[in-house]
């Protein structure tokens with residue numbers, strides 16, 4: 384594979400990552416706004432904070448695509464799941480993060496085999512954060528299973544601000 388083909392393959396994988404990141408941004412953002420609208424300001428803000436973290440991932444990936452001579456695609460997005468309640472929202476985001484983690488692992492494997500360790504390392508840093516997101520969502524669902532959804536929501540109504 385010559386270097387043009389190699390780069391276009393890597394740029395393609397990075398644009399796939401952008402698509403997943405844009406979907407994550409929109410889903411967390413929509414859930415955050417909805418939760419705040421329902422009066423659950425604290426948990427709503429945490430969802431919006433997650434959305435901001437996903438945006439930082441877009442920043443890193445898009446910059447790398449430009450460095451590789453490609454065009455970052457900002458117009459592609461996967462399905463955004465709305466969610467009727469907090470448990471559904473947490474589960475939708477958990478599924479999303481789990482799929483993204485698999486996608487990143489596969490891309491890192493492929494890009495490492497092309498010897499582009501700079502891109503692979505960048506994606507590994509993002510992967511670590513996605514695993515953190517997955518753990519946070521799992522712990523929220525565990526807390527709900529322990530204390531019940533009503534109690535969880537009471538504790539997550541008010542933000543400190």
Ligand SMILES: [Fe+2]
Nearest residue numbers: 404407437440
């Ligand atoms: Fe992300």
Ligand SMILES: [Fe+2]
Nearest residue numbers: 407480513516
């Ligand atoms: Fe994430």
